[in-house]
Structures are given as structure tokens and as C-alpha cells.
Amino acid sequence: MEKEKQPEIAPAPSVDEGQSATEKQMRDIGADLYLEVQQYSREELDAERKIVLRKIDWVIMPMICITYTIQFLDKLSLNYASAYTLIPDLSLEGQRYSWVAAIFNFGYLFWALPANYLIQRLPVSKYTGVMILTWSILLCCHVAAKNYAGMLVLRFLLGMFEASISPAIMNIVSMFYMRDEQPLRMCIFLAFNGMATMVGALLGYGLGHASSALKTWQLIFLVIGVLNFVWSWVFLWMMPDSPSSAKFLSHKQRIVAIDRIAGNMIGVKTLHFRPYQIREALLDVKVQCLVLIALACGVINGGVSNFASSLIKGYGFSGLSATLLQLPTGAFEFFLVPLCGLAAGYFKNTRCIILALICLPPLGGLLGIRLTGLEHRWTLVGCTWLQYLVGAPVILSWNLLTTNIAGHTKRSTANGLWFLFYAAGNIAGANIFFAREKPRYFSALTGLITCYCGMVGVSLFLRVWMGWENKRRDRLYGAGEDEQAVVDGFKDQTDGEANHFRYAL
Numbered sequence: 001m002e003k004e005k006q007p008e009i010a011p012a013p014s015v016d017e018g019q020s021a022t023e024k025q026m027r028d029i030g031a032d033l034y035l036e037v038q039q040y041s042r043e044e045l046d047a048e049r050k051i052v053l054r055k056i057d058w059v060i061m062p063m064i065c066i067t068y069t070i071q072f073l074d075k076l077s078l079n080y081a082s083a084y085t086l087i088p089d090l091s092l093e094g095q096r097y098s099w100v101a102a103i104f105n106f107g108y109l110f111w112a113l114p115a116n117y118l119i120q121r122l123p124v125s126k127y128t129g130v131m132i133l134t135w136s137i138l139l140c141c142h143v144a145a146k147n148y149a150g151m152l153v154l155r156f157l158l159g160m161f162e163a164s165i166s167p168a169i170m171n172i173v174s175m176f177y178m179r180d181e182q183p184l185r186m187c188i189f190l191a192f193n194g195m196a197t198m199v200g201a202l203l204g205y206g207l208g209h210a211s212s213a214l215k216t217w218q219l220i221f222l223v224i225g226v227l228n229f230v231w232s233w234v235f236l237w238m239m240p241d242s243p244s245s246a247k248f249l250s251h252k253q254r255i256v257a258i259d260r261i262a263g264n265m266i267g268v269k270t271l272h273f274r275p276y277q278i279r280e281a282l283l284d285v286k287v288q289c290l291v292l293i294a295l296a297c298g299v300i301n302g303g304v305s306n307f308a309s310s311l312i313k314g315y316g317f318s319g320l321s322a323t324l325l326q327l328p329t330g331a332f333e334f335f336l337v338p339l340c341g342l343a344a345g346y347f348k349n350t351r352c353i354i355l356a357l358i359c360l361p362p363l364g365g366l367l368g369i370r371l372t373g374l375e376h377r378w379t380l381v382g383c384t385w386l387q388y389l390v391g392a393p394v395i396l397s398w399n400l401l402t403t404n405i406a407g408h409t410k411r412s413t414a415n416g417l418w419f420l421f422y423a424a425g426n427i428a429g430a431n432i433f434f435a436r437e438k439p440r441y442f443s444a445l446t447g448l449i450t451c452y453c454g455m456v457g458v459s460l461f462l463r464v465w466m467g468w469e470n471k472r473r474d475r476l477y478g479a480g481e482d483e484q485a486v487v488d489g490f491k492d493q494t495d496g497e498a499n500h501f502r503y504a505l
Contacts, residue, residue, distance in 0.1 A: 031267070031490050033244055033258040040255070048256045052249065056176050056257070057185075059248050063239050064169055064189045067132070070231050071165050072196035073203075073224045074139055074158065075104070079305060080204035081217035083313075089215065091148055094435050100151045102430040105302065107159030109423035113416035115164040119171055120412045121271055128168040129236035135161040136228030142221035143214065163423070166398070167415045174402040175242050175268050178260055179504055180345050183399050187341025190395040194333025197388065200224075205324045242268055265481065265489040265501050266406045272492070277410035280496050286404055286503075287414045289462040291421040293355075293397045296451035296458075297390055298425020299432075300362075303444055304387040307433045311369075311384050314439020315377040325381055329388040340392045344399070349505035351396055352463030356456045358392040363452040370445045387448075393455055394422075403504040404466065407494030425451075466503040473499060 037045065078086075078101060087097055118127060138158050145151050169189065177185055207219045214222065240246040243257035258268065281287050312325050340358050344351045365386030372379050401418060405411040432444045473480060480502040488498035495501045 033255050034262060034490060036255050037259050037262075040252075045256055045259050048253060049260060052253050052256045052260065053181075055248055055253070056246075059238070059246075060172065060176055061185060061188065063235065064172065065192045065195075066231065067128075067165070067169070067235060068189050068192045069196045069199065070224070070228050071132070071135075071162060072193040073200050074135065074162065074228065075305060076196060076200045077139065077142075077220055077224050078104075078155070079308060080200055081220050082310075083204065084208065084216040084220075086217040089217070090145060090151055092151070095431075096148055098431050098433065098435075100148070100155055102302070102427045103152050104155045104159035104162075105298075105423040105426035105430070107156040107161075108163045109159075109420055109427070110156075111160040111163040112419040112423055113413070116167050116412040116416035116419070117273070119164065119168050120269070120408055121273070123241040124168050124171050124269075125239035125241045126236065128164060129232055129239065131161050131164045131168075132228055132235055133232035136225050136232055139221055139225030139228060142225070143218045159423070163419060167412075167419060170398055170402055170415060171269075172239075174264065174266065175261065176257065179264050179403050180348075182402060183344035183351065183396070184338065184341040186395045186399050186402075187338045187344075187392070190391045191334045191337040193391055194329070194331065194335075194337065194388065197329050197333065198331060201324055244268070262486045262489070263481070264403070265485040265495075265498065266411070267408070267489040267492060270408045270492045272408075274407070274409040274492065277407045277494055278413045280407070280494055281405070281410045281413035281417070284405075284410075284414070284496070285465055286400070286462065287417060289458050289465075290397050290401055290414070291417050292458050293393065293455050294418040294422040295425040296455045297394045297397070298422040298427075299429040299451045300387065300390045300425075300448050301394070301422075302426030302429025303433055303448060304384075304390065304429075307430075307441070307444075308384060308387075310433070311439070311441070312381060315374065315380045317377070317381075329385045332385055333388045333391050336389060337392045337395065340396065341399075344396060349467075351400055352459045352466075352505055355393050355396040355400075355459040358389060358396075359452045359455050359459075362386045362389045363449065366445055366449050366452070370440070370442065370449075374439070393459075400462070400504075405495060406489060406498060406501055407496075408492055410494045463505050466505050470502050470505075473502065 082097065087093060092100055135158055138154060138161065142151070142154055145154060170186075173182055173186055173189075203223065204220055207223065208216050210216070210219060212219055240248075243249070243254055243261070246254060246257065249257060261268065308329070312321075317325060340354055344354050365383035368383035369380055372383065374380070397418070401411070401414055405414045429444075429447075432447045433441045434443055437443060470480075477499040480500040482500055485498060485500035485502075488500060493501075495503070
């Protein structure tokens with residue numbers, strides 16, 4: 001059978017002959033394997049695709065899901081510790097606790113852009129593993145905190161080193177999965193934040209009954225820190241940096257893996273930094289819309305993740321009960337968020353619409369908290385549980401970034417801006433819960449309601465804009481998403497430069 005001819009991508013079939021170090025750096029790390037695709041017929045490649053996908057799912061997805069579970073436990077640790085004697089022990093009363101919660105996001109904000117550029121330039125799994133190891137040590141150091149100042153320093157450094165994890169995982173997913181496969185996988189791993197909520201609630205409740213020389217809040221930090229420390233070494237050992245270096249795949253299967261994701265039209269990864277792509281990212285309407293969604297998600301997350309215990313205690317429950325009552329919030333996130341990803345992957349061009357629709361239940365929950373009397377405390381608890389669906393708009397906006405931003409420097413910039421605005425939102429969200437407004441926090445509720453309404457409007461506008469741009473390109477350049485689009489992706493062209501690139505709505 002005649003083998004299907006693949007287009008040439010790069011200046012020469014070998015990167016080793018006649019090329020300078022700079023030229024090698026500018027070349028996509030998957031380009032060489034993509035050139036080998038022409039050695040096989042399309043039938044041979046297609047026959048291996050399901051096997052490769054299954055192997056990737058069995059290795060990459062468990063690694064990502066466990067990583068997400070333990071790192072989200074880190075973020076929740078302060079919330080669970082606050083249900084015990086952390087606040088009086090370290091003199092964190094009033095707005096001091098708000099600032100301890102918020103300072104994490106200052107560290108996150110400080111490192112958001114550098115983290116994304118380092119992820120582009122360095123082996124992603126090695127960099128991420130070192131970050132996990134570092135923050136595990138920092139978390140254990142919380143046990144020794146003696147005062148407000150010490151907690152501020154530790155939480156800032158923790159936020160700084162955790163700023164890499166989400167963009168690194170986004171990078172890994174875009175390197176291993178096709179466009180229509182990404183929404184479900186991304187929603188699955190984010191749903192493990194819900195698993196972390198359930199594990200953390202049980203852990204906090206169990207440690208609350210433990211007899212130890214350490215106080216309960218110290219045990220919470222220590223146990224979660226040790227879990228992260230052990231996992232960091234597993235991650236460093238098992239997680240590959242790209243399909244090209246995946247040891248669990250044979251050489252032919254690595255070629256198939258590259259062939260699979262070639263249709264994403266963004267290549268795999270290039271180590272070369274292209275400054276002009278920064279400017280394009282800053283001026284891109286899509287990026288501007290997505291960072292506004294990031295800001296809104298951050299405000300909601302910053303408030304809910306740090307003040308869920310305070311809200312539930314305000315309805316008339318004890319500290320132990322407030323911790324245990326957060327268990328169902330994890331189930332909400334764990335089971336409902338993947339359904340959004342399943343729908344977004346199954347129904348073509350529905351990402352923006354689903355993002356808008358999933359904002360409505362938590363918006364209704366906020367209105368319920370604001371309008372329901374305190375005597376109906378179980379209704380108020382149920383409305384609070386709905387706030388944990390914020391993971392769905394977060395992950396769908398991530399997917400819109402990974403599928404619609406081409407050019408590796410541009411995508412690193414866009415990712416960095418997303419997390420920078422998300423961190424800024426978290427800072428604002430943690431500081432609009434004023435202690436004087438207990439137990440309803442009316443100012444905070446108004447802010448969160450405004451954020452959800454804004455996300456609905458921005459996501460619908462984004463869908464209209466990208467749909468209009470796709471039609472304009474079809475009219476000027478013909479049908480896109482073809483072999484030329486694949487070639488442009490391996491050349492590290494941006495979605496603005498590549499006329500055959502089309503947006504996933």
C-alpha cells in the first residue's frame with residue numbers, strides 16, 4: 001500500500017546536521033518524530049491510536065489526578081486548621097486571618113508569569129517535581145509557626161511555589177491529548193479537587209480526635225506536608241516531559257502519540273522564546289476575555305475556599321461539624337464537574353455555552369444565602385455546597401486557553417496572565433469577607449454574585465467573537481484545520497499568524 005505523504009515541517013529532516021544550537025532550540029521537540037510519520041501508512045497509525053490513548057490514560061491521568069488531590073489539600077489546609085485553635089494560637093483574629101489567607105495569592109501572583117516561561121524553557125515534569133518537593137517542605141514548616149509574621153512568610157512562599165502546578169498540568173495535557181479529548185480529562189483531574197475536599201474534611205475531622213503533643217492544626221499541616229513529600233519523588237520518577245520521552249511507549253507509539261496531537265495545530269513544545277508573541281497575547285481579545293473570567297473565578301475561589309468553615313459555623317454549627325459538613329462539597333465537585341467536561345467534549349463547539357450555564361446553579365446558591373433566614377440552616381448549607389462548582393468554569397476557561405492559543409510563547413504568556421489575574425481575584429475574594437458582617441457577609445455575597453453574572457456575559461461574548469472569526473477565515477482562506485494548520489503549529493506560528501487555524505468554541 002502506498003504510504004501517505006506528510007508535508008515537510010522544518011528546514012531539514014535531521015536537526016543534528018548543519019544546524020546551530022539556536023536553530024535546534026527553535027525547533028519543536030516533536031518535529032523529528034512527526035517527520036517519521038511518513039514511514040507508516042495511515043491505516044497502521046490509526047490501528048495503534050486506541051492503544052496509545054489507553055496507555056496515556058493509564059499513566060498520565062492517575063499521575064495528574066493524585067498530584068491535584070494533594071496540592072489542593074495544601075490550599076485547604078488553612079481552612080481546616082482554622083476550624084480548630086489556629087486563629088487564637090497565632091493571634092490571627094479579625095482581618096489578620098484574611099491576610100494570611102490572601103498572602104498565598106500574592107506569592108502566586110508574583111511567580112505566575114515566571115513560572116509559565118520556565119515551564120516552556122525547562123523539562124516540565126522535572127521542574128514540577130522539584131516544585132512539589134519544595135512546597136512539601138514549606139508545608140511541614142507551618143508546624144513551627146509561632147506568630148502572624150511567620151505565617152505570612154510561609155504562606156507567601158507556598159503560593160509562589162504552587163504557582164507552577166496548574167500551568168504545568170495544562171501543558172502536559174495539551175502535549176498528550178487531542179482537542180476533543182481535553183475537556184473531559186481536564187475536568188476529571190480538576191474534579192479531584194473535590195476528592196481533596198472530601199479527604200481533607202475526613203482528615204481534619206479525624207485529626208481533631210487525635211491525641212498528640214502537637215495541636216490539631218499542626219497535625220493537619222504536618223500530615224499533608226509529608227504526603228506531598230512522598231509524592232514528589234514518585235512524580236519525578238514516573239512523569240515524562242513529553243510524548244517524545246515517554247518511556248511507557250515504544251518508539252512507534254511515540255510517533256503515533258505525536259501524530260495524534262498534530263491536529264491540535266499548536267505543535268508539541270519549542271524551547272525558543274519569541275518576544276513578539278507577548279505583544280500579540282496582550283492585544284488578543286480571547287486572552288482579555290479569559291483573564292476577566294480568571295479574575296471572577298479567583299474572587300469566588302478566594303472567598304469560598306478560605307471562608308466556607310466560617311460561613312457554616314455562622315449558621316449555628318460547631319467547628320468539628322463545620323469541617324465535616326464540607327465533605328459533600330467534594331462530592332459535588334467530584335461528580336458534577338466531569339459531566340461538564342464530558343458534554344464539552346461530546347457536543348462540538350459548546351465550551352463557552354456550558355461555561356455560562358454552569359455559573360447559574362452557584363449563582364442561585366449565593367442568592368439563597370443572601371435571602372434565606374438563619375433558622376433554615378440546612379438550606380443555607382446546601383446553598384454553600386453549590387459554590388464548589390466554581391471548578392467547572394475554571395477548567396473550561398483553561399481548555400479554551402489550551403485549544404485556542406497557538407504559539408508557545410504566546411500561550412505561556414496567556415497562561416501566565418490567566419493565573420496572575422486568578423491570583424489577584426483570590427486576594428480580593430479573601431478580603432471582601434469582613435469580620436463585622438458575620439454570619440452573612442453581605443458585601444462578599446454581592447461581589448460573588450457580580451462575578452458570576454460577569455462570567456456568563458463574557459463567555460457568551462467570547463463564543464460570538466470566535467465564531468465570527470472562524471467564518472471570516474473560512475471566507476478568506478477556505479476551510480481550515482488541515483495539513484497546513486498542522487505544519488504551522490510545528491513552526492510555532494500563533495493562531496493570529498496561522499490562517500488555517502480555527503477556534504474551538
